[in-house]
Every structure is written in C-alpha cells, then in structure tokens.
Amino acid sequence: MSGAGEAVPSKETELVRTRVILGTEVLQNVSSTAYPGAYPGIDDSFSIESFAKDFRVNIISETDDAIEFDMIGVDAAVANTVRRILIAEVPTMAIENCFIYNNTSIIQDEVLAHRLGLVPIKADPRKFEYSKGKDDRDETNYIVFRLKVRCEKRKDAPPDATAPEELYINHRVLSSDLVWVPQGNQKEEFGEGGIRPVHDDILLAVLRPGQEIDIEVHCVKGVGKEHAKWSPVCTASYRLLPEIVLLKEFEGDEADRLASCFGDGVVDVVSGPDGRRVARVANARACTMSREVHRYPDLASHVRLQRVRDHFIFSVESTGSLKAAELVSEAIACMIDKAELVLDTLTRLESEVEEDDDQHEDMVSNEPDGNL
16 A cells, blocks of 8 residues: 555556456466565555555355355455364364264264264354363263164055155164253253254165164364364355456447356446447456456457456355354454464563573673673
8 A cells, every 4th residue: 555655556567466367378466466665666564554444344145054255455365364264273063972882784883973973063162162082071061962763664564665765664864863962051051952963854874674873972172174074164265356357348249249258247238328239347246257258369359357366255154053154253263363372472482582681681791801
C-alpha cells in the first residue's frame, strides 16, 4: 500500500504486484512480491494499520454443513495456514478403541475397527478434554458406544422371497445401531440422544443368520494430523478470484464464439442500445479458468485471464461434528494461539539474551585490568 511521498506504480507494475496471469502454457506473477524493496519507490512493508484497512471477510453462502466465504487482503501463506489448520488441527471426537466381544461376520476385526473409526461423531469437542491414555478415562474425556447386532431368519418370510430385506432381520449393520452409553453426568450435560453418529445410514457390515457383532467402542478427542478420522472437514480448499479482461469489444458471431469458450453464465452476449450483439463478462467468479479460449488465437490475443492475488475464495464442508462456520472460527482461534506462542517465546528469548548480556558486562567490569 503506497503512502505519502511514494511513487505511484505503473499499470504494468500494479498488474505484476496484484494479479496472477494465466497464459496458454504457463502462469505468470506466481511468486508473492509483497515485501519491502521489491519495487523502487513503493513501500510494501507490513503494518497493522494497512492490514486492518485492506483485510475483509465476506460470507457468500452458509449452511450447517458448508460455508463459502471470501478472505481478502492476505498473503497466500496466511490463507494456506487457515486451510491446513482446518484439516489437521481443529479437534473432534472419534472412535479410538474397539473392544470386540464377538464378531462372527465375514469382516475381519481390524477392518471393522477401521470402519468404525471413520464414522463421524456428533459431539462438541470443546466440551471434552484430551485423554492421556486408557487408564485416564472419565466422563470429561471419552464417549462410549455399544454395538450389538445379531442376524436371524424371518419366520414370516414369503416362500418365494429372495431379497435379504424379506428373508432376514438385522442383515445390515448401520451406524444407527451404535447406542450411546452415557458416562458420569454426560446424560445431564448433553441430554437424551445428545451424542450420536452424524449419519444414521453408514453401512458397517452385512450379516447372515447366526452371525453376530458385539463391540464396545471408546471415542476420544484428537486432531487430523494424528489420524484423518479426527479431521473435522470433508474438504477445505480455496482458489483465487478469477478475472476476465476483454481487451477489445467482441460482437456478433465473434461474441458467440467467445461466450462458448466459458461455462454457462460467465460471458453473456447482450444487445446494446444500437442493436449490436456484444460480449460482456457476467460472472467471472464462476469461471473455472479452463483456458479454452486459448485454443483460438484470434480470440486469445484480445482476452486476458487472471486471478486476484490476495482474494481467496474458501469452500469448507464439515463432517458434521460442528457447524462449518464454527470450524472456521476454531481454526482462526488456533492460528491466533500459535502466533501468541511465537511472540511469547521470542519475548522470553529476548529477555534471556538481555540478562546474559548484563551478566557479562558485570563480570567484565569487576575483573582487574590486568586480567582483561
């Protein structure tokens, strides 16, 4: 951001500083140059005042399971930090231990335990503590479910029945069969049915008459960098805001050809006041930047595809343990904690260095001149 007395960047310089250009075969201006001295006469040094002025977050759409928002005015390193924390460091509750009392299904014990571990659990991890081990378990740090299903023949099945639904009882073991067993005061804390699998229709196993599964599972708090089952998001991704710059006016058949190079609604052909049909960029945000227009040199030479370097479009989908918006808030809070930890560490190291310097100066000042 330019201050008083600084040079005003040319259009070419501003394009390099703020846009990523999509060429036919290469991307240009990919590396960030937002640091002091990158451009003569332009001060790109960081300041809280300029950051607070430029930074914005705009929520585009939001449901309990998904959120799309724009994060504007940050470097790619900051946006990527938020994405990585969402995937790997926002905690959830997941099945960690399986105590198998009986499993006569065709699924091996370890495979069944793995499938159970990936079932997302509807439980607020903020109300639980981290468990230090199997011997350190109480109502504050773990959740218990019981899975007990036995398949039997239907006595009233029609003689000509062939479908398993008609022939058997409990032939499909679903996540809805996981029964929460409250520990301590958990029932008063979370209410009846307050903790459960996020989805009731996840298939865990298929049984036949006489086969049985009897398992007790324990859920504990963890993070995605330890195992993917604790990752709170299905996807957490971002992309840079697309821009389509028309360097000339396209009209008639040429406008139709240009519009066909992009997805529906990206470039429209509209009729002007004089009756001419001309191309207009309607919704560049919806463009996937496929660069289809570069197949046609006569069109490509008059179209510039680019992305805004500091405008990130985030898409976050929750697995269901927390709302998507809550996950973003938790990720930001985690990033703040990390920054505070770094600042505290640097402050402590600076104090230790100053203390060592003072001790050294005292030792030198107390030495006789002949021993210096």
